[in-house]
Amino acid sequence: MYGVVRSRLNVVLVALALAGLLGGLAALWFGTRGLADTVWMLGVAPVLLALVVEIVQSLRRGEVGLDIVAALSMSAAMLFGETLAAAIVALMYSGGSFLESFAEGRARREMSDLLSRVPRSAMRHRNGALDEVPLEEIEPGDLLLIRQGDVVPVDGTVAGSQAVLDQSALTGESLPVRLGRDHEVMSGSSNVGEPFDMVASRRVGDSTYAGIVRLVEAAQRSRAPMARLADRYSLLFLLVTVVLAGLAWWLTGDPIRAVAVLVVATPCPLILAVPVALVAGLSxxxxxxxxxxxxxxxxxxxxxxxxxxxxxxxxxDGRPRIVAIHSAGDLDPARMLGFAAALDQVSKHPIAQAIVADARARGMTLPIPDTLREIPGEGVLGHVEGHEVVVGGTAFVMARVTEGGPAEPIREDGAAVVALAVDGRFAGHILLADTLRExxxxxxxxxxxxxxxxxxxxxxxxxxxxxxxxxxxxxxxxxxxxxxxxxxxxxxxxxxxxxxxxxxxxxxxxxxxxxxxxxxxxxxxxxxxxxxxxxxxxxxxxxxxxxxxxxxAQRARHIALESVVVGIGLSVLGMIAAAFGYLAPVQGAVLQEVIDVAVILNALRALRIRPTAPGETMDVPQPAGVPEAAV
The missing domain is CATH 3.40.50.1000 (HAD superfamily/HAD-like)
Incomplete structure (x- = not known):
């Protein structure tokens, strides 16, 4: 709310300063210099008043900035009759503030879009009907309907055959992704395909999108060390400006030179460039x-x-995947996987879930086992299509085997070994490993x-x-x-x-x-x-x-530093020229206006940063620590 009020105030101040400047120039055109001075002063007054209020508030917070130079330059210009220069400085200051807020607003657009997309309700299946309910009422396990164009409200899994989602707002991926049944869906994605059902897996406050929103809001309230450094250096720049203006006046006896120095130094690119470039980088x-x-x-x-x-x-990846299946008998690898996955459907162990996921990914239809018994952390026993099946750790399985078995314990660095026995005979083992990311x-x-x-x-x-x-x-x-x-x-x-x-x-x-x-x-x-x-x-x-x-991050920081160095360098050169009488107050004000606009436009280049594409990713992830083997 504060940002909106400040933005509107900047618009009003710019309008008043511009009206005062143009009104005074019109009066001067018609030969009424006295009226021109009065109109220029009326245009400066509201800007100077707002500036003084801002300075007082900053001093109460213990902050000293270059706003003081702007106030001094406007006051000195009016005091010594340089009302046109004062009017230009007023327009320069109010216009700079407006341009800065506009630039930051544009730079935050990418992040603010995340906040504006937060849904407020969802369609929930209940008792054979659909009800639109607030997000706070959604519980894990609820069945939701995600309509075409809807933003997914909470994390969940696809309950229908498939879903086509646009995740560009979250991941930057330009192309929609197609997710099959039981695939995880990230809240904040947009449904660009047919409507689909989704089973909620988290409450709204615990979901991905809610976490992102909280992080974005925290990010938008932060300030950079460079910005704080700029605040500290602004005090030094203020002292240099005042000393140089005072020396120019004292050595020449001409107060107009002091006014010209103050005008050229206001406001400082050190303050404008850093926040604009870094916020653009965040975006x-x-x-x-x-x-x-x-x-x-x-x-x-x-x-x-x-x-x-x-x-x-x-x-x-942090998820085990099958990297090899070794048969020790008559069963082929596909049949072994089918038996193991059928039993493991009842287990929540990560290894068991990985075996089931691999079998389903191969299009296998898993039969329902019976007479099941799971020993947590060791293995599962049961019957699959009339066969007695045991799957689990090697010791667990071998204790229930009556025929066959490995000559020595099977070990692979970086891999989990799952043994399988069918009807009392050792059938072989399955190797799973955590794989490197692509x-x-x-x-x-x-x-x-x-x-x-x-x-x-x-x-x-x-x-x-x-x-x-x-x-x-x-x-x-x-x-x-x-x-x-x-x-x-x-x-x-x-x-x-x-x-x-x-x-x-x-x-x-x-x-x-x-x-x-x-x-x-x-x-x-x-x-x-x-x-x-x-x-x-x-x-x-x-x-x-x-x-x-x-x-x-590197390029945004470089742009910020580049803007500061160039802007400050030009301002210092202008101040020296003004001190030696080569720039009149009006000329100095115009010069500084050009410098400030150039600095902000340069900082906005951070919005157009196009990072070079990372290297080509591998098509097939390789197992971490396990030689590639045919499955």
Missing amino acids: RAAHFGVLIKGAKALEALARVRGLVLDKTGTLT GTSEFLSGLRRLGVKRILLATGDRQAVAAHVADGLDFDKIRAELAPEEKVGLVLEERGAGPVMMVGDGVNDAPALAAADVGVAMGARGAAASAEAADVVLLVDRLDRLLPGLEI
């Missing part, structure tokens, strides 16, 4: 599915020179290209598993078997060589994320603790999205 990063929690985090991200990367769920090698190369000097792998897994995962990848160091507190120690150790970024996804990564200069959480649906501790959240569960985020 561009959000477009690519990288939510940076404010300008402070963006400025820190741009300076990162080291990376500590978690393994499970970050470098790898394009991991290209991702690491992209980081090097963007100036990251050291890349470390940090994991709680065994050293052998970590070594297999990192085999052939460009890591400077591998640290394994780390407790959460040891990850924090590693991050703090690496910070000695420069700003460090930590990427993780689990609750155990939250302390290290908080300790790093920049913490990055994987996926908006990751652990709440890691997303809360992180400075950056990847809205889509893809590690390579960090590359455009990093590049945008």
Whole structure:
């Protein structure tokens, strides 16, 4: 609300200043100089009053800025009869404020679009009918109808045959995605296909989109270290301006030179350029599915020179997948998978769910087992189509085998081994492993290209598993078997060589994320603790999205610094010229207006940043630590 009122006030002040300037020029055209001076002063008065109020409020907050120079220049210009210069400064100041607020508003558009798309209600199936209910009434397990054009209100899974969703607002993907039955649906996606039913899996406050909205709102309230640095330097610039104006007056005896110096110095590009460029960078990063929690985090991200990367769920998918099926008898691999998946339908163990998901992905129809018994953490027994089946750990299965079996225990570094027995005979085993994310090698190369000097792998897994995962990848160091507190120690150790970024996804990564200069959480649906501790959240569960985020941060910071250096340099040259009498107050005011407009337009270039595409991603993810084998 405050932003809207301030924006409207800026419009009114610009209109009054412009009317005063043009009215005075018209009076001067008709030869009535006295009337012209009066009209110019009337145009300046409301702007100067608003400026004085702003200065008082800033001083109460303990902030000293270059608004004081603007007030001094307008006051001095009117005091010494340079009313036209005062009118130009008034228009310059009010126009600069308006242009800055307009630029920031445009830069925030990408992020504000996320907030404006929040749905307020949903269609719920209940007792054979459809009811439109507030989002707060939706509970996990409710069956919802997602109509064409609807924004998905909560996280859930597809209950129909398929859904076609536009996730561009969240992930930056330009093409719609097609999701089959039981696939997870991210809240905030738009249904661009036929209506479909969805089973809610989370309440609205716990869903992906609600978390994103909270992060966006926090990001929009932040300020960058560069902006605070600008505030501090503004005091130095103010002192230099006042001293130079005073010397010009004292040495020449001409107060008009002091007025000219003050006019050229107002307002300062140091204040205008930084927030516009950095907020524009936040906007561009959000477009690519990288939510940076404010300008402070963006400025820190741009300076990162080291990376500590978690393994499970970050470098790898965090989900076990079948990488090989070895038959020890007459059953072929497909038949073995069918027996194992049929039994595992009753288990919630991640390994069991991975086997079932793989079987369904192959189009298998799984029969319903009976006489089931699950020993948690060990395995499942039961009957499938008249056959006695046992699936689980090798020891669990071999204890129930009467014929056959491996000559020695089967072990694969980085892989889980699931044994299978049918009718008392050992049938074989299934290997599952956590797989590397697609394009991991290209991702690491992209980081090097963007100036990251050291890349470390940090994991709680065994050293052998970590070594297999990192085999052939460009890591400077591998640290394994780390407790959460040891990850924090590693991050703090690496910070000695420069700003460090930590990427993780689990609750155990939250302390290290908080300790790093920049913490990055994987996926908006990751652990709440890691997303809360992180400075950056990847809205889509893809590690390579960090590359455009990093590049945008670097280029936005460069544009901000470029604008500051050029703007301040031109202002200082103008002040020196004014002090030596080469610029009259009116000429100085026009010059500074040109400088300020150029600085803001340059800062807005951050809205058009187009990061170079990361390397080509691999078509098939390779198993982490397990040789490729035919299934």
